[in-house]
Amino acid sequence: MEQESKARKLGILISVAPTHASFHHGLQLAAAALTAKDEVYLYCLDDAVAGVEDQRVQTLRGHGLRLFACAYACQRRKIVPGENALYGGLTLLNDVMSATDRFVSFN
């Protein structure tokens, strides 16, 4: 019998600042899932957009993390979107919520 080789998809929402313990917990979950060869989609909302350039986040991105960030939250915080994440509206979050096998939030 053929083995199922399709990777599981994990969606993660983080809305707290990078200094918050929950931000770190979210990243730890992402790291564990990436190690397990899952596809991981991280959406940064609200205060979490300040963490897009965080070294921990970018390291995970280097290991395959798909990184999204809320453009509205950036605009309100006068953060200029760069090239280290895909910036967009809640339609991106909707896609992550509806298309992943599991979805977890850290707020």
Added chain:
Amino acid sequence: MMETLADKLKVDLKPKRKVLIIIDADPRTNPRAAEAVRLAGGVCVWEQVEVNIVLHHAAAHALGEAAADLPEGKMYKQFLPMVREKGGRVYVMPDDQTMEALDTEVILKNHIKEPALAELAAEAAIVIRF
């Protein structure tokens, strides 16, 4: 492969994933309450998931008579009706103090008790708490 007209007319019978958003943040002092409501509205509008909201304790002020005067008050006016229009429910679980700020009709129509909340959470594929 090209999509045919028949494909386009097919009814999507797959049940929508249920999302429950529980808001504890006090909208009088905490902008996260408005952000949670914006998230709910911004996601439900795409109709790919079913979104329900529970305004827990002080968060129920978002449905109070003075909601428009709250910081980010326009968010509550804009996005809570949007959730309802898309078939979702906006429940309240006010504490005693918050209950005084709510219209009786709002409480009667939207109040939810702990066992029903537990049931909603158990049925939801995604629970987000702000």
